[in-house]
Amino acid sequence: MLLKKIYEILYEAFGPQYWWPGETPLEVAIGAILTQNTAWKNVEKAIRNLKSKNLLYLDRLLELDNDKLAELIRPSGFYRQKAQRLKEFLIWLEKKGGCFLKINDPTEVIRNELLSIKGIGPETADSILLYAMERPVFVVDAYTKRVLARHRIIRENANYHEVQSFFMHNLPYDVQLYKEYHALFVKLGKEYCKKSSPLCSTCPLKQIF
């Protein structure tokens, strides 16, 4: 199967990526929100700010007013929006009991609740589900689409659900596989499939075609 083959080639080329970077599920989820259309380097600064003030805990973040939070996460960009949206998410988490791994609702139910939070779209919801909650959900991002479109595996304008279904219907439901696969796509995209450079003559996937 093509998707399995692609995975093997990427894993062979890059090895394990150890994703998601973050020490706790809460940190993972916060990173998922802060990294929206933002370089990860900038997110690291924002998270470092929170850590250095010992604020990376649900209760402490909930106490923090939005302006203070915004100032701390400023390096991650869109910081006023993100502060507000992050806060909304934290309130949801608190309402669910405050602990990701103790939430027992079906994945689809949680996903819909996450999507109803303003500022959490499909990619962010799925990143939280996969990397913070260990649910078998495939994460699709800009790199995934760009890589597949350039190799003509999907349409240029394929939507999120379409691409996600393609993976989930052709791969086993396997959390570890999905975690690694998405991380490998990001690695490949960053190094071989940049927006500005149309060619990718040295792309590891070349050997398939």
Next chain:
DNA sequence: CCCCAGGCGTCCA
């Protein structure tokens, strides 16, 4: 100076 980054909501056709 430019373009880009691990998106999303809103508005409009």
Next chain:
DNA sequence: TGGACGCATGGG
């Protein structure tokens, strides 16, 4: 449905 635009910092 899907394209344009605003949101904002930091790096190349």
